[in-house]
Amino acid sequence: MNTVPEPRTRRSPFARPSKDDGPRATFRQLLPFVFEHTRVLVWVSLLSVLAAVATLIQPLLIGQVIERVQTGETLGLLVWALVLFVVISSAISAYQHFLLQRTGTAVVLSSRRRLISRILHLPIAEFDGRRTGDLVSRVGTDTTMLYAVLTQGLADSVGNVLLFIGALIAMLVIDPLLLLSIVGVLAVSVLAVVSLSGRMRRAxxxxxxxxxxxxxxxxxxxxxxxxxxxxxxxxxxxRAVSEKATQAYEAGVEVAKASALVVPIAGIALQASMLVVLGVGGMRVASGAVEISSLVTFVMFLFLMVMPLASAFGAIASVGQALGALGRIQEVLDIPAETAEDAAARPATPVEGAPAIAFRDVRFRYPEAVVAAREQATREAIEAHVPLGDEEPSADDVLRGVSFEVPRGARVALVGPSGAGKSTILALLERFYDPTSGRIELDGQDVRELSRDELRARFGYVEQDAPTLAGTIADNLRLASPDATDADCERVLRAVNLGSVIDRSPAGIDTPVGEDGVMLSGGERQRLAIARALLAAPPILLLDESTSSLDGLNEQLMRDAIDAVAHGRTLLVIAHRLSTVIDSDRIVVLDKGEVVGQGTHSELVESVPLYRDLARHQLLV
Structure with missing residues (x-):
């Protein structure tokens, strides 16, 4: 039996990290993003080898030029050969730079696709316990950090290694003593960069x-x-948002501090090495142990050795930054998708004579992370005077042994005070969550035995405050019915009394609705959500307070439309108003997560004081 996970004692994967407790990623986790482009990387590596060879030849040619000038020999084609190798190495570097930039952009694209795919398949609990803006930030800013991995020295490391080793061997051949004099300086710089990389990642x-x-x-x-x-x-x-901007700035300053320590190290190492070489080399030239041309060649090879070293330092810094961002990306990728268990689902096998929907002693408690996130959101909403939802997740059981049946083809209404658990029941039916204990059946089969896609295809769900997607009326209608014709769309719109909306615009069903449906009234947005569910023509309709934003006339028209499409279908309705549920085949009364009564309107008025009180006020909240 699948159940909602017990409250986690470990830190939530989305909890705010401290300075020393951020999401951690390893270099090994970074490699799959890079190796998706193996063919290009191999080509870049070959180019970097050719560029390294062309670059290593240049100091040798310059040494030959100096020797010929000293002896008075003609230079011949030597100068032209030097120019040729300079042009070749420059052209290769330019093309290599283009390939790296393009591949870096491709890495960002592939990481965004993977992250978007996982985010859109996360369990609903993760969204309820998470801020949407933080997920958006991971897709936008965090993935961009991976770009630097390829563009700042990692991908052309093969050529850099060859350049470093070639320069090292040449310097060893020219003068081992001079080389020995700078080894200590370079070793200290490498150790310093490695030690700073961890600080860079955390920052x-x-x-x-x-x-x-x-x-x-x-x-x-x-x-x-x-x-x-x-x-x-x-x-x-x-002030509140500015404070968050200030915190982001302060965190950025920490990154700048770490980066400021890493970046100059290569320059310091080069300057210190140059001073050592000029001091020691000058003495050896004066003593006749080394020719001036050899010293010049040695100095050029020193530059060539420090160049890949500086590139390696940049790569270490960029990888450190990328690992910090990758930790946040990997954190989401490691969360199992909502459908991870659906592979073991069985085909639907309706039981003859079973009710369409049945709750059997169902108990449910929201995960700890969801409760904590909602408590924080509630505090912020109160401060900003933003309206709160009716049912805020509680650390206690939201449903306490709920049992009831919805016969096939019947209309059943759920009523009760705010926080009674009505919306939670519909969320469990859609398997946004699974019950802590008990059993929910669809046509006699446990819903946890069905794949979520198959289960949700049986329902037409109109949630409380159903969102209107940016786009057109047709875009919203075809969300669940992509193949619906224009005629089908217009039919359901007129059925829910939205014909005037398409009549008043020459665009018809292609009329834009604006961001969050701002160009529609609250009642129009709710009717559009119902039209979307009706267009899909599912066997079961789940309506969560679907008439709460309608006036009396539109509510009656809506009831008529629902009555028309309800023939042969099962309806489970949550409603505010007595007029919406009075004709239901069965009414289930909930209070504090428990069923306190079931029956028809007349039966409940006589037997359930809570229902009688709600009916007396002509309002079911």
């Missing part, structure tokens, strides 16, 4: 987390901008 991870929090804050403020303006809370919101 980057913290910075990306702060950027995610900033994105969440901005998204929250923009999403509730009308409410915030009306409440006179604009200045408070500005």
């Amino acid at each position: 980057t991870s913290l910075q990306q987390t702060r950027v995610g929090e900033l994105t969440s804050g901005i998204e929250r403020a923009i999403g509730a901008v009308r409410t915030i303006r009306a409440a006179g809370a604009t200045e408070r919101e500005e």
Whole structure:
């Protein structure tokens, strides 16, 4: 039996990290993103080898030029050969740079695709326990950090290694003593960079987390901008979001500090090595142990050896930053998809005579991470005067041994006070969550034995405050029915009294609805959501307070439309108003997560005080 996980004692994968407790990633986890482009990387490596050979030849040619000038010999084709190798190495480097830039962009694309795919398949609990802006930040800013891995020295490491080794061998041949004099300087610089890479990773991870929090804050403020303006809370919101921006800035300063220590090391190593070489080399030239041409050649090889060293330092820094961002990316990729268990699902096998829906002693408690996230969201909503939902997740059981049946073809209404667990029942039916204990059946079969796709195809679900997607009316209608014709779309729109919306615009069903449906009224948005469910023509309709935003006339028209399409279908309805449920075949009364009564309207008025009180006020909240 699949159950909701027990509250986790470990830190939530989405909890805010401290400076020393960020998401961790290893270099091994980074390699799959890079090796997706193996063919290009092999070609880049070959080019870097050719560039390294062309570059290593140049100091030798310059040494030959100096010797011929000293002896008075003619230079012949030597100068032209030097120019040729300079041009060749430059052309190869330019083409290699293009390939690296393009491949770096491709790595970002592939990582974004993987992350988007996983985010859209995450369990609903992860969204309920998470800020949307932080997930958006991971797709946007975190994946961009992977770009530097290829563009700052990692991909052309083969050529750099060859260049470093070639220069080292040449310097050893020219003068072992001079080489020995700079080994210590270079070793210290390498150790310093390696020790700083861990600090770079931690600082980057913290910075990306702060950027995610900033994105969440901005998204929250923009999403509730009308409410915030009306409440006179604009200045408070500005201060709150500005504080998050300041925290992101401070985290960025930590990255800058770590980077400022890494970047100059290569330059310091080169300067110190040059001073040593000029001092020791000058004495050896004066003593006649080394020719001036050999010293010049040695110095050029020193530059060539430090160049790949500087590139390696840059690669270490960029990899450290990438690992900090990759930790946040990998954190999401490691969360099992919602459908991870669906591979073992069985085909639907309806039981003859079984009710369409049955709850058998169902208990449910929200995961600890969801409760904590909602508590934080509630505090912020109160501060910003943003309206709260009716059912906030509680650390206690939301449902306590709920049992009831919905016969096939019947209309059953769920009623009760706010927080009674009505919306949770529909969420469990859709398997956004699984019950902590008990059993939920669809046509006699445990819903956990079905794949979620097959299960949800049986339902037409209109959630509370159903969102309207940015785009057109047709885009919203075809979300669950992509093959619906224009005629089908217009038919369901008129069935729910939305014909005037398409009649008043020459665009018809292609009329834009604006961001979050801002160009429609609240009632129109809710009717559009119902039309979307009706268009899919499922055997079971789940309506969560679907008429709460409608006036009396539109509610009656909506009831008529639902009555028309309900023939032969099963309906499970949550409603505010007595008029919406009074004609239901069965009414289930909930209070504090328990069923306190079932029956028809007349039966419940006589037997259930809570229902009688709600009916007396003509309002079921």
